[in-house]
Amino acid sequence: MPSASLSALDLVPALMAAPGDVTAERDARDLRWSRLMAAAQAGDRRAYEELLRECLPLLRQICRARLRDATEAEDAVQDTLLTIHRARASYDASRPFRPWLVAITERRALDRIRARGRRSGREAALDIAAELPAPDVSADTSLDAMRAAARLRDAVQELPESQRTALGLTKLQDLSLQEASERSGMSIGALKVATHRAMQSLRRRLGGGE
């Protein structure tokens, strides 16, 4: 019994110390992340990769808490990584890194939730449409398909040349970014941005939302 009491008593300081230790550990990690991000802003690729890899579990934790679907949560994580990359100049190294990171992650997760809401609205409308008696107009259907294809062709033709090239290489020919970059002479970053913009323009033009 005495030894049991002793070990229980021994645990008390450890339990008491735990929150402080956790806070100190978190502070040290935040400081380290701030330094890594400052180095990344200066162009240090190794520091940047290290930082993003270290942050990844936190991003996943936040996105999975917001989005139940694992795939969708991982998409939100990738949206967050892209936003961090594009908006890395907006980080102020004199401020803690974690709130900046968490705010971006929360926003991208929220964007996914909103997008899912819009999608489910459209899917519900499609479900209702599916219950309606199908008209016996196969010719009309193929005509509609041809019209849709023509609209898509027109929309692609109206994209700026850089976006058209990026879309063609990365989406239609399904080349890797490296291959597409070598073939087009555009940087990988420029290709990503141009492809993203092209997809957005097409969605807007063809009424796909998002």
Add this chain to the structure above:
Amino acid sequence: MQSEDLIHRLADDLRPVRPASSPAIATALWLGLACAVIIAATLFWGLRHDLAERLASGFEMPQLVAALATSVLAAFAAFQLALPDRSRLWACLPLPAAFGWLATMGWGCVQDFLKLGPEALHIGVSLPCFGFILGLGLPLTMVMLWLSRHGAWFSPGPVAALGGLSAAAMASIGLSLIHHLDAAMMVLVWHGISVLVVTAMAGKLGPRVMRIARSGE
């Protein structure tokens, strides 16, 4: 693509960037640029001949102070909102000054009414006022959008609208220094409409401009 692969690609794609200025420094820079434009405009068109008299006795002085406060606070709020880790409540910062600005013009209308009667509330057309605020406010808005372009990924609509409000308030100050318009009702209507138009255009078209500005880097 796995997130780990994306991280590797992003790291490969990394280029150095200059960290965005703090909101206070960006606001100071913006005010410097905007004041330079207003000074250039007054040098070009000349100050209104009765400015000193109007500042001493009319409703212009409180109106100009309120417009300046609106411009400064709207700019500061825009630069705050352009950063991801700032509260969205910053958007409310210029509201008291904007209401104060409206109130000074409204008070001017009341004073005119007491002096001149219903004639003071007559609303004429003053297209030069509208043209001046749009002509000066929209280019100033572009400067503001460029300065706050890092907000393109977070709250671009509110950032752009606040930027437009700040620019339009500055243009309104410039107009008050140059253009001879005595009737408070005319000032309220034409300055008000012009400021609303610039703010709305900025809120609507600004996000696209900010994205273009970002992509050029």
